[in-house]
Amino acid sequence: MKRTSPFSWMTPVTTGLIGGVVALFLCLVGIVEASLGRYVITGIVTMGQVFVLAVYAIFAMQAAQKAAPGQDEKPAPFRTLASGAISGLMISVVLAIFVLLGQQIDLRAVFIHATPVLYDLLTFGLGVPQGIFVLLGFGILMGVLFGAMALLPSALRRSLGAGLIAVPLVAVIYSSLFSGRGLSAFQALAVFVVVGLALFLWGRYQQPVRARANALPARQQRSMRLGLWVVAILFVLALPALGTYPSEVLVITGIFVLMGLGLNIVVGYAGLLDLGYVAFFAIGAYVMAILTSPEITWFPFSGNFWIALPFAVLAATLAGVILGIPVLNMRGDYLAIVTLGFGEIIRLVALSDWLKPLIGGSNGITQIPKPVVFGFSFDNPQKLYYIVVIGCVIAAFIATRLKYSRLGRNWMAIREDEDVAQAMGIDLVRNKLMAFATGAALSGLAGALFATKLTSIYPHSFNLLVSINVLAVIIVGGLGSIPGVIIGAVALVGLPELLREFAEYRLLVYGAVLVFMMLKRPEGLLPEARRKLELHELSPDVAE
Amino acid sequence: MPPLLNARDVTKRFGGLTAVNKLNVEIEENAIHSIIGPNGAGKTTFFNCVTGFYRHEEGTVLFKGEPLDGMQPDRITREGIGRTYQNIRLFQNMTVIENVMVGYQSHLHSGWIGAVFHTRGQRDEEKRAVEEARKMLAFVGLAGRGDWMSKNLPYGDQRRLEIGRALATKPDLLLLDEPAAGMNPSETVDLMEFIKRLRSELGITVLLIEHHMQVVMSISDKVTVMDFGEKIAEGTPQEVQNNPMVIEAYLGKGATEYGTVGSH
């Protein structure tokens, strides 16, 4: 965070200009206007305003921090505050220029969100001359305000910042999960205080608490750990109590965890970049559908979920082997594009008029039954959740066992250096095929669950995006790490589902988050222990 | 007794360049055999032909009387040929013991089922593998380092580990590509002793590429000299040292090129 280069007054100006461009982008892309109706604090602050405020906050603080002297130097409050003010002003200047330009020419011919509503927002509803001055003044004010945060001691600053971030986040999750609206002013304040205080206390007492825990006798430590495990398991089992929609999100997340665990074996362990992972997912789903749907009349057999499940997994595994043989001799990115191709081939063939008489083409296969055990039907997401959890546990178990076996070591060796691995007597194709088939099996399992969850499947559900999502899940989570897969799925599948508020902008945010995450934490959220080591040594500049 | 390895007229070309030209080498069982020659003489290329990474266009390589030509490298390793690399190629992000266990893997048989269900056979096998690997680490002088990340080892130990990993494949013939490169004099002396122990204690035949003349001349039974892909001399160290063609090929070169790392 410390900057050794001498301070320059140009720094806040450029920081502010960049901030201005970002603010302008948010306005023009429509996200500000679209979330004007979304209250963070009911009747007071909307999400749209929060977006603009956030830009001021982030860039003013950055500018102020850059101006703040190092720890050993004399504090320079004026310089810090002035930097904040300048950057805030610059953001306003950019927005003001935009508004003035908008008065002269019709920007809507190009930018569809350059609407009067937006101009109104930016001029505080005061119209052009007055509004512009207010906007500029507002910028300076915000700049000074957030610049002042740089003057606070770091622990306090962090708590304050966390509290401020927490309010909109909690508001969004809250309103999304429980279909409420924004928080009340009182709730917002409560969230702010609780989060800020909690973080502050954690920062203060983290060390002593931990030290005390470590000082406990080994036995007590063990029972403490056991207790934590029990709590965690109970927590996982209790989650569906949140309601059907959260359970629905959990089921989707679980299906991605399952796929992630499988793909992790292929990409994370064996280092084979597979971009067509959805193919096996599709095969699992289609086999499940064909074997259980009463709609399919050409197939002489129509069973229940449990009978069909092993066949779905088997079919996917078999497909993994058959598809694997021709492609596994290929190296690196050839493998990537060929597997991508396979994924598309499966989807297109399933969609085709050619197989339409058998598997429905664009009409898909409907009426897939839900799993039933002794008359108990898993007919809603709250119940289905448990089946998915069992699937994930089995998958995680298999993945862990394989990782610490001869096979796992061979895969790791192949990932590290294919040539040398071969020179150690490892049959590359055979070992890769094992990874591919295991991954395919888990994907097939996920597909079967997906089919029964949806009760109807369509080729469109098995597009490239699914493969990309799963890959992103395991990489954002931390390649090769099993807890990472879970965190990754929660972060990239679960949370976006919760943040449906942003509807049109979901993929925009998703993309931005992917880029941001990779830049800030290239090793993933919860990396495999050894990978973390490796990366930080390799490039100290990306480490925090 | 027929030679353990018998290379006949091996020729390897890269485009217009003939890297190895009609090379004939016979390696007797239990011998320490060195190949020397200036950089680019085709020594490592020859290694790659023997181990199956390159396919030679002409000639044949017989191992224990059977041809190896066209076999996949992993197959050749299982036939009993181990190797190390000129620029150390460890599995950097695996632990020391894991590296050795990968070398040992072709002597293990448990598969997917065993791994997932931890069958009795698999557990016994893993135990055996760890024991074997420990023994091997002790043999190469890395006892107690098993849990180090292999890239964190000092340079000399990385060389040892690489040899240990190759030994774990239980080869009859070990190909060492410049094992003394980058070592200081005392490490070099240790290495020479170590290579002799390979033969005396494990009964392994060693084929060595080396620039370090002291090593070559003091431990080799037989030396083959290559230049521009061809064999220009062969014989005992003394014979080779006195061969005028060898002197011509080496004069003014040998010492300066010592330690430079060439690649293909």
Next chain:
Amino acid sequence: MLKNLRRRVSGTTIAMWIIGFILLVVVIVGVVRTLMIGKYTGADWTDLFVYGISQGSVYALIALGYTMVYGILRMINFAHGDIFMAGAFFGYFTAIVFEKNGFFDSPTVDGKLVLALVVVTLVAAAGAAGLAILLERIAYRPLRRAPRLVPLITAIGASFFLEYSFLGLFGSGIKGFPEIDALKGRVSIFGVEILKTQVVVIVASFVMLIALWLFVQRSKMGKAIQAVSEDKDAAALMGINVDRSIMITFLVGGALAGAAGVLYALLFRQVYFFMGFFPGLKAFTAAVLGGIGNIAGAMVGGLFLGIAESLFPNLVLDGLGIPAPYQLKDALAFLLLVLVLIFRPTGILGERLATKKA
């Protein structure tokens, strides 16, 4: 003898060849049967071929960006298709200005039209190149030394970001690229009737490809790029500015994609936010097909893919009695890719990458 053979050739290799052989037989049976039915005239086949070339030349232009970036960074720049889309947008906004001022009205090709098209292309190329450089600077440069998959995910993220930014900024509707009267209809070349727009696209593509070829082979900067592709560290030691070389690579790749965007818009006259995704994917396929990292390979791969898509569904699937074969043209394209890679593992022309083996 048999024992030897078994030791030499692994079971999987044999299985691979068998799969390849079966696919090949299916393809050949399809072709023979289609030709025996004789539903299509020679002129039909020629037409299909020409359609393929024009589509393929656009693929080739996009593929070049992929292949150059891959060659220098070993990274699949997933966002490249969206750079192409951005180029089409920039071109579109410039083109409507010209259209309003009557540059496209003349019934024959005149100076005004040529000027307008050149300006449109240049604006699109410059805009796309700028975006590509920005992308490289913000999203890729900090990740140069990260593991291989990290930049891939970044690129995918950037791709989403660009697509949905354009959706937000410019709306979801399909923008109709102005129609140019002078380029309507067909012209006869060597006795083959070809659409005028196709002629423009094919000629422009080839001119750009040759210019790129000369740039890479002859210019100092091009040679520097080649050196960086071979070995970044060594190139840096030789005094080559690696960052600059990579930037120029993105600039050139982006400019070509931008130009391709205009040509595509000229050919198909539709500009919208999602237009880059599939052509991007196809172009990447083309790059691999031709041999990744290989500039000539990208051209050959692009043309091959274009022709395959246009010709093969009719030629292969029709004879096999598969209905609506053009629905499966992408599947067929990927199947061909697999076939080519089985028999030629490094693409049609072979890859041009510095292999860092022992």
Next chain:
Amino acid sequence: MKKSQYFVIAVLMIAAFVLAACPAATPAPTTSSGDTAATSGDTTTSSASGDTATSCECTDPKGCVTVGANDPVRVGWMMVVSGADATLGLDSKFGAEIAADDRGTIAGHAIELTGEDDLCSAEGGQTAAQKMSADNKLTAVIGTSCSSAARAAIPVMCGAGIPMISASNTAPDLTADDRPADYWCYMRTAHNDKVQGAAMAEYAYGAGFRKAATVHDGSLYADQLQQVFADKFKELGGEIVAQEAVGPQDTDMKPMLTRVAAAGPDFFYLPIFVAAGGQVVKQAKEVPGMENVQLAGADGIFTADFLRAAGDAAMGMNHSSPDFSLFGEGYPALLEKYKAKEPAAPLSAFHAHAYDAFNIIANGIEAVAQKCDDGSLVIGKQALRDAMISTKDYSGITGTLTCTATGDCADPKIAVYEVMDTNPDNWNPGANADSNPKKIWP
């Protein structure tokens, strides 16, 4: 540092859950849900007409939605607003928004529109439905955009008793007589493919065409429409010489068209969307053998935007569409407001269907809502659905709407138009007898 980040996330999640767990803390006291009321709802006081009711107990078998005195009436949309099909969903969404603006209030309460993305897929529809069905203040939903999403969403919404009315689902099975029982709450203002496809076949046969070809883009909409057309056309005595398919993102249609040309049709039906449809029409003029084949599309491309995509090649083309001459007087005004939201012209007629769908909901609410003394509204779920599905002779934007017992509400009058002018600015169907495109059938 890292640890603290996880800590923050954990605290945030917990905070959200805590807030959720104690809804009593929320100031709005109007969270009473119909479900609980319904089980204990054995009170006898119920009034047939809501307007004069003073008692506000819920007697509806499916439960009720209660709207607080100062709260708006919440109406949902479930449409695809991201991905390649975003244009389809956004078009309907704008229609619903304009309808809400025009209406201003429902039963004296303000209107709140909330929405979810159905992603035009089964999984998207199911998730959206799970989410919206958990909203106990939601009265009804306009959606989904795509029939595949509908099939997954309908059982969930019906399970929660929230009526659904779609502006763009066209798959026949959704409103078929033998539709599953758990589709009871579903209806639509879009045209059943059966109506539209058959109408086009009748027109084509009547106009003397005997050899028809079709193409679809792999979407449920196009596939079913062309199949209905083909079946009907054959039934009438015509011949289907080719049934082709393309991808929705395909651009080079000439190879496919070459194939069609070789089959020698005199009529080519392409019920696909603007992007692919524009390409097909434009390129048909460039493929030998296709120049003189009569082209015909469906309502998916019956827009000015299509003229932009297809250019002059659209001249003389036929379209099946809801009969614009029957469109309400409000349509030009609707178009004006639409342009304020999205400067480009509408992509299809679905915004008009959405407009009507919204009004059917609003009318239904106004008919059944009980006004309480404290100013709040109680809306019975079953009652609302019944009120909506018994819509009769409602003169909406897209004609005179009457719902069938299985929820088909669209005015079944389909017209066929011919494009007389390819300037998008002159696109003005139904303005008068000669406006472009011109109505030629019936």
